[in-house]
Amino acid sequence: MTEVTAAPAATSSGAAVTRGGADAPRVTGRRQGAKRRQRLEILLFVTPALALMALFVLYPVFSAARMSLYNWKGFGPMVDFAGLDNYTRVLRDEVFTDAVIHNFIIVFASIAVQLPLGLALALLLNRRIRGRGLLRTIVFVPYVLAEVIAGVVWFQLLQPRTGLLEQAVSSVGLPVPDQGFLGTPDLALATVFVVLTWKYLGLAVLLFLAGLQGVPDELHEAAQLDGASWWQVQRRIAVPLLAPTIRTWVFLSMIGSLQLFDMVWILTGGGPANATTTMVTYLISMGTQRSNYGIAGAASVVLFLIGFVMALAYQFLVLRRDTKADA
Amino acid sequence: MRRSGRAALSVLCGSAVLFTATACGGGEDSTAAGSDDNTITWWHNSNNEPGRGYYEQVAADFEEANPGTEVEVVAMAHEDMVDRLAAAFQSGDLPDVYMERGGGELADHVEAGLVQDLSEESAEAIDKLGGNVSGWQVDGQTYALPFSLGVVGFWYNTALFEQAGITEAPQTMEELYAAIDKLKAAGITPISVGAGDKWPAAHYWYYTALRACGQDVLEDAVTSLDFTDECFVQAGEVLSELLDTEPFNPGFLTTPAQEGASSASGLLATDQVAMELAGHWEPGVMQGLTDDGAGLGENTGWFAFPAIEGGDGDPEAQLGGGDAWAVSTGATDGSVDLVNYLLSDEVQTGFAENDMGLPTNPAATSAVSDPALAQLLEVRDAAPYIQLYFDTAFGQSVGGAMNDSIALLFADQATPQDIVDATMQAAELEK
Numbered sequence: 001m002t003e004v005t006a007a008p009a010a011t012s013s014g015a016a017v018t019r020g021g022a023d024a025p026r027v028t029g030r031r032q033g034a035k036r037r038q039r040l041e042i043l044l045f046v047t048p049a050l051a052l053m054a055l056f057v058l059y060p061v062f063s064a065a066r067m068s069l070y071n072w073k074g075f076g077p078m079v080d081f082a083g084l085d086n087y088t089r090v091l092r093d094e095v096f097t098d099a100v101i102h103n104f105i106i107v108f109a110s111i112a113v114q115l116p117l118g119l120a121l122a123l124l125l126n127r128r129i130r131g132r133g134l135l136r137t138i139v140f141v142p143y144v145l146a147e148v149i150a151g152v153v154w155f156q157l158l159q160p161r162t163g164l165l166e167q168a169v170s171s172v173g174l175p176v177p178d179q180g181f182l183g184t185p186d187l188a189l190a191t192v193f194v195v196l197t198w199k200y201l202g203l204a205v206l207l208f209l210a211g212l213q214g215v216p217d218e219l220h221e222a223a224q225l226d227g228a229s230w231w232q233v234q235r236r237i238a239v240p241l242l243a244p245t246i247r248t249w250v251f252l253s254m255i256g257s258l259q260l261f262d263m264v265w266i267l268t269g270g271g272p273a274n275a276t277t278t279m280v281t282y283l284i285s286m287g288t289q290r291s292n293y294g295i296a297g298a299a300s301v302v303l304f305l306i307g308f309v310m311a312l313a314y315q316f317l318v319l320r321r322d323t324k325a326d327a
Numbered sequence: 328m329r330r331s332g333r334a335a336l337s338v339l340c341g342s343a344v345l346f347t348a349t350a351c352g353g354g355e356d357s358t359a360a361g362s363d364d365n366t367i368t369w370w371h372n373s374n375n376e377p378g379r380g381y382y383e384q385v386a387a388d389f390e391e392a393n394p395g396t397e398v399e400v401v402a403m404a405h406e407d408m409v410d411r412l413a414a415a416f417q418s419g420d421l422p423d424v425y426m427e428r429g430g431g432e433l434a435d436h437v438e439a440g441l442v443q444d445l446s447e448e449s450a451e452a453i454d455k456l457g458g459n460v461s462g463w464q465v466d467g468q469t470y471a472l473p474f475s476l477g478v479v480g481f482w483y484n485t486a487l488f489e490q491a492g493i494t495e496a497p498q499t500m501e502e503l504y505a506a507i508d509k510l511k512a513a514g515i516t517p518i519s520v521g522a523g524d525k526w527p528a529a530h531y532w533y534y535t536a537l538r539a540c541g542q543d544v545l546e547d548a549v550t551s552l553d554f555t556d557e558c559f560v561q562a563g564e565v566l567s568e569l570l571d572t573e574p575f576n577p578g579f580l581t582t583p584a585q586e587g588a589s590s591a592s593g594l595l596a597t598d599q600v601a602m603e604l605a606g607h608w609e610p611g612v613m614q615g616l617t618d619d620g621a622g623l624g625e626n627t628g629w630f631a632f633p634a635i636e637g638g639d640g641d642p643e644a645q646l647g648g649g650d651a652w653a654v655s656t657g658a659t660d661g662s663v664d665l666v667n668y669l670l671s672d673e674v675q676t677g678f679a680e681n682d683m684g685l686p687t688n689p690a691a692t693s694a695v696s697d698p699a700l701a702q703l704l705e706v707r708d709a710a711p712y713i714q715l716y717f718d719t720a721f722g723q724s725v726g727g728a729m730n731d732s733i734a735l736l737f738a739d740q741a742t743p744q745d746i747v748d749a750t751m752q753a754a755e756l757e758k
Contacts, residue, residue: 071756073439074413074416075435076438076439076440076441077439089756159578160576160577161578162589178577179579180581182581183577183578183580185738268581271581271738272580272734273740274735289723289727290724291727
């Protein structure tokens, strides 16, 4: 206190003796000013993002939650309060519960198939082999392609009788299903999954390759000096060091599989006989095609909760290890 | 043309906000925003010539006859119009004059207070249109005036029929089955259906129901949403019989209705199947799907859905639907006058001369020049009654559930009884 009051006096008197004492509070004041300015800057830069986030993320989420409590056709005032009826309807609807199962099949199949496949390709493409650049491009191109375009192309390829793929399969003497791969309920989901794998393997390979760049060459050299084979080096060194990348990929794949929509919508529209319905195709058709916006809202809230709980659980059980390691 | 906009809208909404359906909802303001000035906004889907130019002329003529009034014409592709209308219904900010498809959809709009009652101000036109307006009436009041009304039937390739040795168009289901056998024997796929879009498959059940059930049963079902009459199950059984003859194109469960060469319409247009059940829009759709723009050209044939043995329904009754002009609540003064003018002898005759659809004003019917449309017009006008597409009649919620379960029957995953059960279950939600 005294120092602060002394400061102006000191300045006005210009006495050298008090300078040391007066300087300290002045610095603190400046620091506080700087901090305040910094905070203002942060606020200035973050506000537009926060506002957009509130408008396009928070508001829709709350709005969907509110909508899920009403019977609403999509126009006119939202007045017919239904309580939790829409949730009961959604959870009792076999089409929706099947959709949840389909989503989880895709989640687990992605991990079971794309992970080993992506890992193997990444390890292979990390070696100095001829045509590596070309191979990397080939694997990565599908990921760059817009999902809608990829879907339309695959839909044409998979056309029964006339599609190139069917013709190829039957030309080597293999049987083709009557309704085609997409039109046969027992095969449709598997077919969609194959197309998804073709589309998203590139992302896994890219991530894993990036992860592998982080494995120090010294480790490889040291292992080789010790007489380890290429395979042993990969198994004991590369893959374990790649674990954080793999865990991140699994997370992305999981969330992506839960939100699966575009490819299914274009290839099958959720059919045949609901064999490929996902939670999102369900809520879209309930909302925009059937005008049951309340049910669509309830389905979207259920999807949100499933995604949220899974993300939290994964963060807590699996990813925490990585953040801890960093700390 | 009909209804194909839904998919596009869904994709749009779906990709915008994956987690929520809100992006496509949200509006609560039910008051239509009519403009204060003297400008009447009119949305229509005659996006190509000669229709577009014709409607511009119509608007100009109306402006001249009503000094001080301006008509702002917005011509859109059908799909775009459907999408924009859906958004307009949600926001409550509707154009003054727009298109309604009738039935339950219209009833929902009426209930939400979005549409004007035209019963009094358009009494003269309504009188002239007669029974044609019935699909646009709610509780005895008329809310929109139909300007084009068509019927659904089998479009076929006369050359392929000839090649298979079929001399006469089938009139009963037995004759249809015989034709299917002949076509198959000749190595021709008999029928294409876009069951991927569901409604084309549903049209089969609508027709078997129309042939199996009497008019009074159907009329009662439309209002009471009660489908307990045996004839509805019979409809599914007849359809199962048809499915057992395996008449459809390979992969019909995922085939789209009318988008691209591999769609149901595309297959018919490119000589890959012999016939398809579709509405009056089919020649136009096929023209857009062939390189020469001619569709099936002179090989275009049409026959009505066959009669069902033992069915109570009139074999002359047809399934159909149409487009009508409606005026939104709070629209600019003069909007109703514009709609009345659009249904006048003069404008409807021009509409017919330009082959823009099947006119509803009797004074204009003789002006249709396209032979295929003229044939349909005869069938339509000879029909004792025209059943509006069930999904339109019941509204999207009940109609959608009905279409879904019919598609399941096509995939051999549902019984005729299931269709009735699923429809009644969805109807419960409405009560």
